[in-house]
Amino acid sequence: MNARPTAVRPALLRPVLLRPAARRAAAVPAALSLVLLAGCTDNSEGTGAGALAVDATDSSCEVSETEAPSGTLRFAVTNTGDEVTEFYLLAEDGLRIVGEVENIAPGLSRDLVVATPPGEYFTACKPGMVGDGIRAAFTVTDSGADLAPTGDEAVLVEEASTAYAAYVRDQTEQLLAKTQQFRDLYVAGSDDEARALYPDARLHWERIETVAESFGDLDPSMDAREADLAPGDEFTGWHRLEKDLWPAEAEAGYVGLDTAGRTEMADRLVADTQELYDRTRDMTFTADQIGNGSKGLLDEVATGKVTGEEEFFSHTDLWDFQGNVDGARVGFEGLEPLLRTKDEALADEIATRFDELQVLLDAQRSGDGYVLYTELDEAEVRGLSDAVNALSEPLSRLTSAVLA
Amino acid sequence: MSGVSRRRLLGLAGAGAGGLALGVGAAATAAATGLDDVLRPDRGAGDGTAYPFHGPHQAGITTPAQDHLHFAAFDVTTTSRDDLVAMLQAWSVAAERMTRGAPAGEGDPASGAYDAPPDDTGEAMDLPPAGLTITIGFGPGLFQTADGTDRFGLAARRPASLERLPHFPADALDPARSDGDLCVQACADDPQVAVHAVRNLARIAFGTASLRWSQLGFGRTATTSDEQVTPRNLFGFKDGTANITAQQDDALAEHVWVPDADTDASTAWLAGGSYLVARRIAMTIEPWDRTSLREQEAVVGRTKGEGAPLSGGTEHDEPDLAMAGRGGLPLVAENAHVRLAHPSTNGGVRMLRRGYNYTDGITPLGRLDAGLFFLAFVRDPATHYVPMQTRMSAQDGLMEYLQHVGSGLFAVPPGAPEGGWVGQQLFA
Numbered sequence: 036m037n038a039r040p041t042a043v044r045p046a047l048l049r050p051v052l053l054r055p056a057a058r059r060a061a062a063v064p065a066a067l068s069l070v071l072l073a074g075c076t077d078n079s080e081g082t083g084a085g086a087l088a089v090d091a092t093d094s095s096c097e098v099s100e101t102e103a104p105s106g107t108l109r110f111a112v113t114n115t116g117d118e119v120t121e122f123y124l125l126a127e128d129g130l131r132i133v134g135e136v137e138n139i140a141p142g143l144s145r146d147l148v149v150a151t152p153p154g155e156y157f158t159a160c161k162p163g164m165v166g167d168g169i170r171a172a173f174t175v176t177d178s179g180a181d182l183a184p185t186g187d188e189a190v191l192v193e194e195a196s197t198a199y200a201a202y203v204r205d206q207t208e209q210l211l212a213k214t215q216q217f218r219d220l221y222v223a224g225s226d227d228e229a230r231a232l233y234p235d236a237r238l239h240w241e242r243i244e245t246v247a248e249s250f251g252d253l254d255p256s257m258d259a260r261e262a263d264l265a266p267g268d269e270f271t272g273w274h275r276l277e278k279d280l281w282p283a284e285a286e287a288g289y290v291g292l293d294t295a296g297r298t299e300m301a302d303r304l305v306a307d308t309q310e311l312y313d314r315t316r317d318m319t320f321t322a323d324q325i326g327n328g329s330k331g332l333l334d335e336v337a338t339g340k341v342t343g344e345e346e347f348f349s350h351t352d353l354w355d356f357q358g359n360v361d362g363a364r365v366g367f368e369g370l371e372p373l374l375r376t377k378d379e380a381l382a383d384e385i386a387t388r389f390d391e392l393q394v395l396l397d398a399q400r401s402g403d404g405y406v407l408y409t410e411l412d413e414a415e416v417r418g419l420s421d422a423v424n425a426l427s428e429p430l431s432r433l434t435s436a437v438l439a
Numbered sequence: 440m441s442g443v444s445r446r447r448l449l450g451l452a453g454a455g456a457g458g459l460a461l462g463v464g465a466a467a468t469a470a471a472t473g474l475d476d477v478l479r480p481d482r483g484a485g486d487g488t489a490y491p492f493h494g495p496h497q498a499g500i501t502t503p504a505q506d507h508l509h510f511a512a513f514d515v516t517t518t519s520r521d522d523l524v525a526m527l528q529a530w531s532v533a534a535e536r537m538t539r540g541a542p543a544g545e546g547d548p549a550s551g552a553y554d555a556p557p558d559d560t561g562e563a564m565d566l567p568p569a570g571l572t573i574t575i576g577f578g579p580g581l582f583q584t585a586d587g588t589d590r591f592g593l594a595a596r597r598p599a600s601l602e603r604l605p606h607f608p609a610d611a612l613d614p615a616r617s618d619g620d621l622c623v624q625a626c627a628d629d630p631q632v633a634v635h636a637v638r639n640l641a642r643i644a645f646g647t648a649s650l651r652w653s654q655l656g657f658g659r660t661a662t663t664s665d666e667q668v669t670p671r672n673l674f675g676f677k678d679g680t681a682n683i684t685a686q687q688d689d690a691l692a693e694h695v696w697v698p699d700a701d702t703d704a705s706t707a708w709l710a711g712g713s714y715l716v717a718r719r720i721a722m723t724i725e726p727w728d729r730t731s732l733r734e735q736e737a738v739v740g741r742t743k744g745e746g747a748p749l750s751g752g753t754e755h756d757e758p759d760l761a762m763a764g765r766g767g768l769p770l771v772a773e774n775a776h777v778r779l780a781h782p783s784t785n786g787g788v789r790m791l792r793r794g795y796n797y798t799d800g801i802t803p804l805g806r807l808d809a810g811l812f813f814l815a816f817v818r819d820p821a822t823h824y825v826p827m828q829t830r831m832s833a834q835d836g837l838m839e840y841l842q843h844v845g846s847g848l849f850a851v852p853p854g855a856p857e858g859g860w861v862g863q864q865l866f867a
Contacts, residue, residue, distance in 0.1 A: 111550075136553075144550070145550065145553075146547075146550040146551055148551060148552065323554060326554075388646060417649075418516075421516050421645075421646075421649045424645045424646070424649070425516075425645050425646030425647075426646075427645075428642065428645045428646065431555065431556045432555045432556070434554045434555070435552045435553075435554035435555030436555070438554055439552075
């Protein structure tokens with residue numbers, strides 16, 4: 036997740052009939068014939084939505100029509116000028132942005148696809164990206180199309196953002212407390228207890244991993260894996276301590292850290308964690324950051340956890356796996372009320388796929404934690420991987436759907 | 440004219456300017472567009488060809504064998520029959536679109552929702568349909584698991600011949616390259632188009648079915664049309680000389696399509712379909728290359744250059760299996776491949792083969808991991824494949840240079856009519 040606040044950008048969404056959720060939810064024969072009909076007649080592709088051509092130059096903004104029926108409108112904007120431009124659909128008051136597409140460089144074409152109710156609007160091109168833009172009146176007539184209820188989106192986004200920021204604060208607090216405990220056990224040579232606490236403390240890191248990773252200085256210091264280091268890089272952080280506590284997988288001749296070495300490494304981890312804690316107190320999150328963060332956490336699972344690469348020495352990958360899934364689910368659930376105003380079927384599908392993945396994880400619980408990765412057989416790993424794929428596909432559409 | 444996009448081409452064709460067979464006819468006939476020269480000429484001729492997805496039989500069987508293959512087998516991971524049906528429907532929609540050169544989904548691969556991944560993965564943009572065909576089959580596991588579980592209420596509809604192929608002598612099957620609940624055979628004249636097709640179907644399948652194994656193939660090793668010349672396999676011999684071709688209606692009816700007579704009420708869904716046998720046959724390339732031409736021709740039973748039977752004539756002359764040479768020994772040896780494969784030694788049965796060469800890098804011993812990905816369509820594997828393969832595995836002289844390492848059997852339902860989907864008869 037990118038921690039820098041960026042503007043929430045309305046998505047350029049068009050309805051897509053091949054979504055698994057839509058497939059699941061639809062009355063099948065009717066939906067199918069609809070799809071096939073579209074498939075057989077629409078050779079020009081993607082013009083099912085009313086297509087309007089916009090020719091944007093440095094001094095003009097020509098929209099092919101001044102009027103369109105309500106429903107999903109598609110503005111195909113081509114910048115034929117020399118300056119970077121933007122295109123807006125503005126509400127009747129000329130202030131509220133109904134939809135926008137930014138950063139259209141000279142020569143490029145970008146689509147703005149926006150669900151548009153009947154009413155009076157303005158179209159606007161903004162060459163040079165400054166000023167009020169070159170505006171023209173635009174009328175949307177009533178086609179009878181049933182547009183999704185909008186709800187009070189600003190409130191829902193605010194609630195999601197507030198809840199997610201609180202979650203990040205809470206997790207960093209727990210992470211800091213447990214990292215301090217871990218440090219004390221490790222430095223004191225209480226290795227069994229340190230080993231027991233290691234995956235439990237890291238769970239809090241994994242739950243907010245995409246946020247923590249957004250700090251380019253802290254992430255390598257705290258969470259670098261030895262295999263990912265470049266020659267000359269210093270190996271520090273969680274996995275350095277992991278290697279010291281579980282030396283069985285270490286290279287031949289590995290010599291454990293002495294007390295001074297342990298103290299130095301562990302203190303550095305605590306200091307880094309304190310820094311992470313301090314930086315996350317006042318963080319705010321936009322809807323796209325939360326949505327992309329959820330997807331990003333599943334990508335972390337797919338690339339590091341389900342492959343058993345993350346915890347090379349301890350094999351406690353499933354704790355991390357659960358942490359990533361927890362974080363992704365919290366992000367999704369924060370956005371879920373907003374998503375449900377936009378795409379119920381997608382919300383249902385994501386929720387179902389989270390549940391299905393959790394069932395597989397729960398089957399690997401052991402005591403207060405999980406079995407080691409090395410205890411999984413091939414079929415179990417494959418099952419987890421399939422469930423991650425199944426969840427990640429619809430989750431990859433979350434951001435776009437909530438911004439639509 | 441590099442500016443002719445896939446979309447533009449289809450727009451032209453849809454307006455009648457092209458002459459593409461855009462799913463409007465039932466017959467699986469190709470039509471060259473005449474636009475090849477404006478469409479990535481570097482991709483070779485014939486790329487503008489499109490075959491209709493809909494029709495009485497699935498495309499990709501009698502369709503003139505394309506140059507490239509991406510074959511994939513899937514495990515169905517859902518327990519929901521509705522989800523399975525929805526996926527097959529979505530596959531059919533996407534397959535119909537892709538075979539006419541359109542993106543897999545409604546959305547454009549390079550525009551549309553900026554905060555969502557595109558519906559189509561995009562690597563086939565700017566490429567013509569390239570003769571893509573997508574053929575879908577059902578493995579025995581879809582009907583019943585090994586322990587007898589009726590997964591989707593289909594057990595009673597499983598044809599008796601649809602079961603795992605038996606263990607043939609010298610089989611060394613890798614489970615990771617064998618079987619599967621579903622298969623997709625994607626053939627095209629451009630490998631990127633074939634890979635694109637399977638990749639997008641796999642994406643649609645996430646949560647319902649997952650890829651079990653796949654195989655890339657190049658250099659078709661069979662001829663399925665009288666217009667094609669006979670290609671060569673990696674042993675350097677012509678392959679597919681006596682294959683059933685699309686023009687041989689009587690032979691297709693007798694040996695390839697499942698006739699009504701072979702079905703009853705519970706298996707009528709397969710009438711007009713076929714069975715697909717898939718075998719990954721590793722060739723021991725290096726020992727073969729050190730074999731004398733005499734030995735090579737003797738085990739094949741044909742000449743290497745012309746492909747004529749060793750009993751004389753030219754490529755398409757029938758071998759005279761009785762003709763004797765010096766010492767009274769038959770010119771076509773008793774263990775020659777052509778003798779053991781010939782219909783006259785197999786109760787008259789024939790099959791329609793459309794296999795491909797493959798190379799997957801090298802083995803840990805530094806040898807080419809290469810061979811023939813054998814694909815054959817037959818009316819009934821119990822009569823048209825199993826007896827022949829049993830004898831060939833035991834007796835074929837060529838087996839000294841072959842090892843069967845992957846295997847799968849799938850029932851291929853008939854084609855979907857306009858507005859329908861592949862498999863709808865089974866789930867009705």
